[in-house]
Amino acid sequence: MNRVSLRIRIFLAMLLLVGLASIFIALVTVKQYKRQNKEYLDTRYERKELAAQKNVNYQLENTYFPAFQFNLGNIFRERIHEIAMVHDMKMSVYNLNGNLQVNSFDPWFRVFKDRMPIQILEYLKKRDSYRESITLDTGKISQVSYSYIHDRNMNKVGILKMEYIQDNSQEEEELTSFLNRLFVVYGVMLLLAVAFAYFLSSYITRSLKSISDKIQETKLLQKNQKIDVKDSASEIASIVDAYNQMIDELEESAEKLAKSEREQAWREMAKQVAHEIKNPLTPMKLTVQSFERNFDPNAEGIRERVKDYSLMLTQQIDVMSSIATSFSDFARMPQKNIERVDMVKTIKSAIDIFYEADIDFLSEQEEIFLNVDKNQITRVINNLVKNATQAIEGVDDPKIEVKITENSKEVVLTVKDNGRGIADTDKEHIFEPKFTTKTSGMGLGLPMVKNIVETYNGEVEFNSVVGLGTEFKITFPKN
Structure with a gap:
């Protein structure tokens, strides 16, 4: 499975960020536009409502009829059409019991057959006005309001209902035009962001690509070149410094x-x-x-x-x-410096120098302690892992597995590879000094391993199949 390069991931991440930001800004802009438009329409309706109320009050103050509930029909029957037409709305007048007295759209025939909803009438008893917005089947919005009609002495004599149908077609056209312009701007910004993201991702990963190439060329048994990356970011410079320091430590x-x-x-x-x-x-x-x-x-x-x-x-x-x-x-072997050693940490440290190989390290516990000589254990690991790395040379999908486990009595270390394996004729000789199946080396590594392990009353076992690989098992008693 091919992994997506860091440059592509940075590029896609920047595009995703720009895209999400553009969508978010567009949504916020549209929402803000609609909110401001609604506020404008509400303010406009309030002005129309206030102007209509002034006309109604003027008519009530200048009529020849006494300003009582039973005269509301006579007072407004001739003037309500004109007031409604001037303000482009429907108007109805009710008495205080909620019975219709007159309206602007049906003044003669059904004036006594309409009645205010009871819940609205009860609401008006607590407050002086009531307003609601109703979305019609046509998609238009109907603004409906109820308010009291007062005489000169501010006594309540009736209830005025005003209904204004908002035509939002012009606002919708303006919104569509605004969104079209916004999308054009965002389209240009997106193209610029794509170009910027491409060059920025290339610039960021250029130094990392150089580092990656150098790391792939790094080998344990050769002279490795240090990395010299100029004009790089501080984070990249830190990686370069760490790599160069690692090269020095690797050579040492x-x-x-x-x-x-x-x-x-x-x-x-x-x-x-x-x-x-x-x-x-x-x-x-x-x-x-x-x-x-x-x-x-x-x-x-x-x-x-x-x-x-x-x-x-x-x-x-x-x-x-x-x-x-x-x-x-x-x-003779040097005197052992016995100490309480964390085997997990020691093994990890030992196999770190073989980072060019595909080595999997497995441990059931984070810490496994054993009383041994740390340097000798490191030499054992070095020899076994080095043999494994040489055995997997030229093998498709090479793998090395180093595993450590423990129980109440012993600690078990295994080193397994899928390399060439050991021939049956060579198995009985591999622990003999100066015996080797390789063209280089003195054949002393495995005898040394066996010697060290046996000084701790341990055991060394191995199982190998030609063409499939080899597994070495080392057992250290805890006592």
């Missing part, structure tokens, strides 16, 4: 690893040299001594010469024995 670790392997190789070689030298020493010494004892002592001067010869050989043999002993002492 590689040198230490090589030095450790060389020292171990020399120790094993010293053992073998000491053994090879010691083998002939004893028979040589016995032969010389026997020659001294059995030689004819009557020969003239021969005794002194043989004695001198024997003494010289004995001295030389002692010197060779001393040399062999010195080699053997040098070859």
Whole structure:
């Protein structure tokens, strides 16, 4: 499965951000536009309502009829049509009981058949006015209001109903025109944002691409080049500095690893040299001594010469024995520095230098403690993982798994790879010093591993199938 590059993800994220911001701004703008338009229409209706009320009050004050409820029909019957037409609304006049007295659209025929809704009449008893907006089937909005009609003495003599039908077609056309202009502006902004996002994402990831290429080229056993990225952001510079520091530490670790392997190789070689030298020493010494004892002592001067010869050989043999002993002492494993070691942390640290390999580390616990020599455990891990990395060379989909578990009695470490495997003819020899199936190396890694593990009364086991891989299992007793 191909992963989407960071540049593409940054580019898409910026586009998504711009797109969401544009949609959000557009929605807020439309909502604000509609709110302002509604406020304008409400204010406009309030002005029309106030003007109509003034006309009604004027008619009530200047009529020849007494300003009583029973005269409302006579007072407004002739003038209500004119007032309604001037203000472009429907008007109805009710008495205080909610019975219709006259209206502007049906003045003669059904004046006594209409009555105000009871709930509105009850509402007016608590407040002086009532207003509501009703959306009609045509989509238009009907603004309806009820208010009291007062005489000169501010006594309530009737109820005035005004109904205004809002025609929003012009406002809708203005909104459509506004949205079209807005979309054009946002379209241009989106194109500019696309271009800006592309160049910005390329600029951001250019340094990361350089870092990625360098990291892919980094190998443990070669001279690695440091990264020199100029004019980069502080975050990128921090990554570069960390990588360059890691290169220095990697080279130092590689040198230490090589030095450790060389020292171990020399120790094993010293053992073998000491053994090879010691083998002939004893028979040589016995032969010389026997020659001294059995030689004819009557020969003239021969005794002194043989004695001198024997003494010289004995001295030389002692010197060779001393040399062999010195080699053997040098070859012995150094004294263990036993301490309480977090095996999980130590193993993680050890396999970090093999980051170019696909290594999976598994642990059932975050911490597993064992009383061991930390340096020796690191050497064990280094050798096993290094062998695994060499075994998976040239293998499709190479994998290495390092796993540590524990129970009440022991800690178990396994190193598993899917490499070439070990041939059956080689399995019985892999722990022998100087035995190797590789063209390089001295064949001392696995014998050293076995030696270290056995000093802790541990066990080393392995299972290998040619073409499928190898698994090494190391068991350390907790006691």
